[in-house]
Amino acid sequence: MLSRLAENIYWLARYLERTEDTARLLLASAQIQMDLPSGMPMSWHSLLEILGASEPYRARHGSENERAVMRFLISDPAYSGSIAASVRSARENARVTRDQLPREAWEAINGLHYLLQEQAPNAIASRWRRNDLLAAIAAQCQRIQGVLHGSVSRGPRYQFIALGRYLERADMTTRILDVRYASLFPMDGDGNDSYYSSVCWISVLRSLSAYEMYRQDLHGLVRGRDVVHYLLQGERSPRAVGFALARIRQCLEGLPNHQQPAARLEALQAVLATASLVDLSPDAMHEFIDGLQQGFAALHGDVVQTYFRFTP
Amino acid sequence: MQQWNGYRPGTGYYDELVDGSGTPRPGCQHLLEYLKSLSVQELADRHQAADATIRAMGITFTVYSDGENIDRAWPFDFVPRIIERREWETIQAGLFQRLRALNAFIDDVYNDQRALRDGVVPESVVLKSRDFRPQCQGVSPPHGVWAHVCGTDLVRDKDGTLYVLEDNLRVPSGVSYMLENRHVMKRIFPELFEHSRIMPVDAYPGQLLDTLCSLAPDVPNPEIVVLTPGIYNSAYFEHSYLAQQMGAELVEGRDLVVGEDEYVYMRTIHGLERVDVIYRRIDDDFLDPEAFRPDSTLGVPGLMRAWRKGHVAIANAPGAGVADDKVVYAHVPALIRYFLDEEPILPNVPTYQCVDPDDRAYVLDHLAELVVKPANESGGYGMLIGPAATADERSQFADLIRANPRNYIAQPTLMISTCPTLCDGELEPRHVDLRPFVLQGKSFNVTTGGLSRVALRKGSLVVNSSQGGGSKDTWVVDTAADAGPGAVDDGTVGGAD
Numbered sequence: 001m002l003s004r005l006a007e008n009i010y011w012l013a014r015y016l017e018r019t020e021d022t023a024r025l026l027l028a029s030a031q032i033q034m035d036l037p038s039g040m041p042m043s044w045h046s047l048l049e050i051l052g053a054s055e056p057y058r059a060r061h062g063s064e065n066e067r068a069v070m071r072f073l074i075s076d077p078a079y080s081g082s083i084a085a086s087v088r089s090a091r092e093n094a095r096v097t098r099d100q101l102p103r104e105a106w107e108a109i110n111g112l113h114y115l116l117q118e119q120a121p122n123a124i125a126s127r128w129r130r131n132d133l134l135a136a137i138a139a140q141c142q143r144i145q146g147v148l149h150g151s152v153s154r155g156p157r158y159q160f161i162a163l164g165r166y167l168e169r170a171d172m173t174t175r176i177l178d179v180r181y182a183s184l185f186p187m188d189g190d191g192n193d194s195y196y197s198s199v200c201w202i203s204v205l206r207s208l209s210a211y212e213m214y215r216q217d218l219h220g221l222v223r224g225r226d227v228v229h230y231l232l233q234g235e236r237s238p239r240a241v242g243f244a245l246a247r248i249r250q251c252l253e254g255l256p257n258h259q260q261p262a263a264r265l266e267a268l269q270a271v272l273a274t275a276s277l278v279d280l281s282p283d284a285m286h287e288f289i290d291g292l293q294q295g296f297a298a299l300h301g302d303v304v305q306t307y308f309r310f311t312p
Numbered sequence: 313m314q315q316w317n318g319y320r321p322g323t324g325y326y327d328e329l330v331d332g333s334g335t336p337r338p339g340c341q342h343l344l345e346y347l348k349s350l351s352v353q354e355l356a357d358r359h360q361a362a363d364a365t366i367r368a369m370g371i372t373f374t375v376y377s378d379g380e381n382i383d384r385a386w387p388f389d390f391v392p393r394i395i396e397r398r399e400w401e402t403i404q405a406g407l408f409q410r411l412r413a414l415n416a417f418i419d420d421v422y423n424d425q426r427a428l429r430d431g432v433v434p435e436s437v438v439l440k441s442r443d444f445r446p447q448c449q450g451v452s453p454p455h456g457v458w459a460h461v462c463g464t465d466l467v468r469d470k471d472g473t474l475y476v477l478e479d480n481l482r483v484p485s486g487v488s489y490m491l492e493n494r495h496v497m498k499r500i501f502p503e504l505f506e507h508s509r510i511m512p513v514d515a516y517p518g519q520l521l522d523t524l525c526s527l528a529p530d531v532p533n534p535e536i537v538v539l540t541p542g543i544y545n546s547a548y549f550e551h552s553y554l555a556q557q558m559g560a561e562l563v564e565g566r567d568l569v570v571g572e573d574e575y576v577y578m579r580t581i582h583g584l585e586r587v588d589v590i591y592r593r594i595d596d597d598f599l600d601p602e603a604f605r606p607d608s609t610l611g612v613p614g615l616m617r618a619w620r621k622g623h624v625a626i627a628n629a630p631g632a633g634v635a636d637d638k639v640v641y642a643h644v645p646a647l648i649r650y651f652l653d654e655e656p657i658l659p660n661v662p663t664y665q666c667v668d669p670d671d672r673a674y675v676l677d678h679l680a681e682l683v684v685k686p687a688n689e690s691g692g693y694g695m696l697i698g699p700a701a702t703a704d705e706r707s708q709f710a711d712l713i714r715a716n717p718r719n720y721i722a723q724p725t726l727m728i729s730t731c732p733t734l735c736d737g738e739l740e741p742r743h744v745d746l747r748p749f750v751l752q753g754k755s756f757n758v759t760t761g762g763l764s765r766v767a768l769r770k771g772s773l774v775v776n777s778s779q780g781g782g783s784k785d786t787w788v789v790d791t792a793a794d795a796g797p798g799a800v801d802d803g804t805v806g807g808a809d
Contacts, residue, residue, distance in 0.1 A: 002567050003579045096543050098370075099556035110370050156581055256582045307581045 001156045005100055007308040008093045009157060013148075013164030015090035019112075020141035021172040022051065022083050026073060027134040028207030030127065035199055044069040050179045053081055067125055074130075075120040083137065087116050102151040108144045115140055159251040163303065166251070170244040171296050173208060173231055178289045180204050182282045185224050198222045205231075208239040228277055228285075241292065245269050248299075261302035268295040319732055322741045326472050326729040328393050339396045339789035342508050346501075347391070352737065359734055362390050362500045371492045372549050386489060387782035388496060389733045393744055393764040397511065397790040403466070403474065404758045406658030407750045409648060411462050414479060414635045415752060416651035418458040421634055422448045432650045433643045437667065437718070441637045441687075443482070445596060447603050448631035451620055454527045455754055459635065460627040461520070461591075462750045463487070466658075466762075468729035475661045475726070477745065478641055482633040483593050486763040487516060487749045488550035491557075493763075493785040509790035511760045516749070517557035519757040524558075524589045526754035527625035534588035536560040537578065539568070541594045541610045551593050560591070565598075570614030576624045589625045590615075596630050627753075638687045638721045639665055662724060666717040675722040676713065679706045682722040684713065697773070699725055728773055731784065733766055743767045745775050746786065761786035 029047055044064050048054040053072070056079055061068050076082045080089075094101065094109045115136060123133040145165075152158045180200070187197040201222045205211035208231065217236060218226055234240040249265055252258040275288060320334060321327030329340045336344045350358070363385070371386040395403075420427050421438055428435040438444060463484025465477040494513050498505060521536065528534030540551035542564050555562035567578050568587065577584040592599065598608040603616035618624045634640070642663040645656040664671040664682070675682060684696040696709040713720050730741035748762030764784040765775035775781040 001581050002561055002563060003581055004564065004567050005562075006581050092543075096552075099552040099562045103369075106370055107368055110368070114367075310579075310583070 001160075003308050003310070005097050006156065006160050007304075008097045009100065010160045010164040010303070010308075012090055012093035012097065013161040014168040015086045015093065016109075016141055016144060017165045017168035018081075018172070019083055019086040019090065020138050020145075021169065022073065022081075022086070023134045023137040023141070024209055025050065025172075025176065025207045026070070027131060027138065028203050030131055030134075031206065032200065032203035036196065046179050046183065047073065050175050051081055052175070053079065056081070070130060071124045074124060074134075075116070084116055084120060087112055100157055102147060104151065105144060105147045108140065108147050112137065112140045112144065154254075156255060159254045160307075162247060163251040166244040166247045167296055167300060169239060170241045170248075171293065173239055173241055173244070174289045174292050174296075176204060176207060177228060177231060178286060181224065181228065181285045181289075185282055185285070194221075197224065201227045208237075210237045210239050213237055225278055232277065233272060233275070242269075242272060245272065255307070257306055260306055261299055264295070264299050264302050268292070268299065271295070319739045319741075322730055324470060325727050325741065325743075326468055326470050327741060328395075328468070328729055328731040328744065329391075330732075337394070337396075339508075339787075339791045340394050343392065343394065343504065346504060347739075355734065356737060358390060358500050362388055362496055365496050365499050366492075369492070369495070371489070371496070373489075373546060386492070387768065388493060389742075389766055389768075389782050389784050390497065390500060391732045391734060391739065392497065392785040392787050393731045393746070394787045394789055395746075395761060397788055397792065400761070400788045402657065403748070406476075406656070407462075407464055407748060407758050408752075408756050409652065409654060409657055410464065410476065410479065410644060411459065411750045411752050411756075413644065413648040413651050414462070414481065415457050415459055417640075417647050418629075418632055418635050419452075419456045420651075422451060422458075422631060427647065427650060430650070432646050433640060434667075437637070437639050438634060440718070441634055441640075443596070443631070443633035443636055445631035445634070447616060448629070451629075453629050454625060455752075457527075457752050458629040458632040460523055460527070460629075460751060460753055462752075463747045464750060466746045466748070467661075467726055470727035470729075472729075474658065476641075476644075476658050477661060478638065479636065479644070480747075481628060481636045482595065483547075483628070484747075484749065485547040485550050485593075486747055486765075487759065488553040489783055490749075490759065490761070490763040490786065491516060492553075493783060497785045508787070511788040511790060513760050515757075516759055517554060519751055520554065520591075521558040521560070522755070523751045523753035523757070524560075524591055524625075524627055527627060528588040529622060529625070531588055535578075535586060536589045536591065537563045537568075537587050539563055539565070539590050539592040539594060541565075541598070545593070547593060554591070563587075565594075565608075565610045565612050568612040568615075570612060570618050574614070574618050574621050574623055576612070576615065576618050587624060589627065591627050596633060599626075599630060638663075638685055639667065639718070642721060661726065664722040666713050666720040666722065671722075672713065672717055675720075676710055679710060681725060683725050684709055684720055684722045687719050687721060697725065731764070731766065733768070733782075733784075735768065735770070740770070742770075743773050743775065744784065761788045 026047065044066055048057050048064070048069060051073065057069070057072055061072065072079055073082055075084045077084050079085060091109055091113045094106055098106045119133050123129040148161055152161060184197055184200050187194065198221055201224055202211055204227060205214050210231070214230060214237070218230065230237060230240065232241050235242040235246055237243060245265065245268060252262045252265060272292065280288065321330060321332065329344065330336055366385050366388055372384055373386055417427060427433055428438060459481040461484060463480040463486060465480070466474050467477050468474050491513055524536050525534055536558065538551055538555040538560055540548060540562060542548065552562050561578065563578055569577050569579065569584065571577055576587040578587050594610050597605045598610040600611045600613060600615040601608045602613050616630065619626050619630065642660065642665055645660055648654055648656045664675050666672045666675055675684070680698045682698045684698070686694045696705065698706065728743045728745065731744045732739040733742035735742065744764050744766045746762050746764050749759045751757040764786045766782045766784055767773055767775045768782045
């Protein structure tokens, strides 16, 4: 497989995952917004923080209001992290690799592009239209993932898709936990706040479409410390970091010359498995997650060096 | 009210589907019956469905001047153009004959130059051609074939004769659209395919792959790649389509590297892998900055060294475009007689060469009746269409011809045939041409039919998609097979199910 194509496919998968994750996050946040008394820490601002968009947003807009934030995160073509920009990048990467992909995959990606083009302009201002659009985007992403899962032959092509998907997913899950933990953990006791705290942690699970499965796996009041363990060290939820790293390991084992990235991954897995995460202070949690994210970035760098940018 | 009943071909033109009285030509009856059975609303619905299908399938082409929008939906008209199988067999034989002669000629140009010495084609015309590549002299590609893929444009004149308008031997494109047009038709009009013997077109990618494999150096599993300039090229859709259909890698110049051993390699996730055959879709000029334009970033430094050594095959071979020249075109009938000792099966459009003093005098006297073309342009650029031009334009062109007679040829204005085409909800006659694709490697193949291009503007003769043309599915219909029991041409089966 050509290095250039491997790189394109890897990025295609990352952009698709980013699109879906962002849509889910915005959708779950809109839901919880309706349940919470005003002043609770699930504000529009925290969305910008999770998505690393606070700086670019402030550079272009003044105050944070729902409509402006949503427009920025969903349809602003000039902001490279918006859903529209991710879809455009995904489609560009699909276009140059379409000879490598099942035709159905290209058609589905194209469908996502048209969905956004046609509906985004009118959907931002109205909450119900916007929620419909976000749900449709997530569903279309699932369809694309389904086609890729169901029809791409298992070989390097598939490994690079999965590699991109799970690296992006691990990154997104840690970003959400980082921001939510900082604001919710202080309320995670047994006082009056704990009811709302629980509702908020449910929303965190929902934004990772992990709530129902969490309920199946664990019982009782949804508490931060359990959710953190479930989503970081757990290997059952497909959105959990532990699960993603295990999948990345399988991908690397299916690729040639994987010594360097595989060694990096093993070290990361060891750190995660042995970490004691019970009742960490928000600062300590932030530090731990920061370390994980640096590990993901280094792993990405190893993949780039090994497969995409080698010099003969 | 059905619009179809009102369809009348334009007077003075040959219509591909009906004769002057509106009677279907052989092989067309079933289609016409079927179209008549559709209401105006149904026609509109199918038209819309075709557009939606093309969009959903992502069948696109690129227009350079179109800014951000690098992929426009492919313009398609759903009324097919029909050719009877018996006529097609003659055309096919004529195309093969033509390509054999052209390849013998190219091989001769870069080796013995026998035809030049014998005066079959003026030496100066060939050696001064823009597409003559001295870098190719002395090379003997496998099977003596240089042009492995040829797209030959055919047009039908008012008396029904098919003429060869030009041969495209450099990097002819359009075959993917021919294949996709058929897919779209099958999705939109599945009923039509039940009753007619429409010969399939899907064999092409396999035949192309066989042709390319037959050029490979002696290795068990040759690595075949399609070399594209990239996604901004107008034919990128086709490049990726063909690579996919053949199961070949689609590469850009930056993916390839020539090693110290003068073999060609591609950069893969496993490291470097050897490449045996390159189906190149970039022009000679950009192939190898060492041999041609030093500023090319699309090509591969050292590629020509590897090719000259026989370490890699290139299709079409560098230098094959020397026979693309419209002055060489004028000599193809002579080349067929000279190299093959046969009479040409397909006629050329009568062509005047301005480099010849007598021809030039005639052309300058008759500019109002002629089409004048530059020898080396494609895409319909830089032409004079005499009957449509103003006196001023004609006199400007006369000056151009006098200044550089070598660069111009002239042909009578043909009354190009028409085909019913849906325009603003009604079927109207529009001019069509036809580009079949011919393959020559160890063996030989011609597409069943080809890409029919149609001028969508009323009265326009320009069919190029970059200039607003559209396309049609092209059916080669076996009427002999329909003559048996259950025949449909007796009018008993017509109509929708």
